[in-house]
Amino acid sequence: MHEQEHRLQSLLTGQNFNAESDMDEWLETAKGYAHAYAQATNGIAVLSDFQNNVNHIYSGLFGQTLGLPEYAENKNSVFEHEVFDNIPDEELVERHILELRFFRFLESVPATQKPDFNATCVVHFQRQGMPPLSVLHTTRYLLCHANGSIWLGLCTYAPFPQTNEVMEGCIINTRTGETVCLEQFDSRLLSRRQIEILSLLAKGEGSKQIADKLSISVNTVSRHRQDILTRLRVTNTAAAVEIGLRMRLI
Incomplete structure (x- = not known):
């Protein structure tokens, strides 16, 4: 399946x-x-x-x-x-x-x-x-x-x-x-910051790299990552990236 x-x-x-x-x-x-x-x-x-x-x-x-x-x-x-x-x-x-x-x-x-x-x-x-x-x-x-x-x-x-x-x-x-x-409608699923983070995840960057690039804490990145999974109703980052690409969010 x-x-x-x-x-x-x-x-x-x-x-x-x-x-x-x-x-x-x-x-x-x-x-x-x-x-x-x-x-x-x-x-x-x-x-x-x-x-x-x-x-x-x-x-x-x-x-x-x-x-x-x-x-x-x-x-x-x-x-x-x-x-x-x-x-x-x-x-x-x-x-x-x-x-x-x-x-x-x-x-x-x-x-x-x-x-x-x-x-x-x-x-x-x-x-x-x-x-x-x-x-x-x-x-x-x-x-x-x-x-x-x-x-x-x-x-x-x-x-x-x-x-x-x-x-x-x-x-x-x-x-x-x-x-x-x-x-x-899709653009309202994620906030501007979440789309930004998802785009960086799609490029293979980790939480520490994203935190440094966006000048935010690693904990903030982790919270956004979890919110992204919840909003897109997926269980892992790879699935979130795939959905984001297919929905043209990133």
């Missing part, structure tokens, strides 16, 4: 969930949405239950040509590894990082408005003996608890006009049609 995928799964399944009386009814309704999408578009719809670490995959004719059954339930993961196996590693990493950014963005959105947004990107399915196939991939969170925890997510996949170009992922407010400026 990619480190980004492991981090994302830990975030999604480790939320503070509340037991609600109508959960079974909501789950069945959401399953109906996923099934209807797959049937109407011939695409793939994946309903992820983050509270119970389960996913439900519904496949139209497009998904079935990839060898997916019309319906499958996976009780061991919220992620659709059967689908991920068709996506190149580099694109899969970018997909996971986009959802990480999406999750962080939604922390600033009221619970009732979270379902209004989705994260969209184009990935390329690899098929043996055939050219890569462009696929539009969208992630949305269907249902949130009153405390803001995201319970049900829906990921969809549908063929997209053929392109070999890398298309920038984006977050869209589906109620207003507006696209979220990720660069402006």
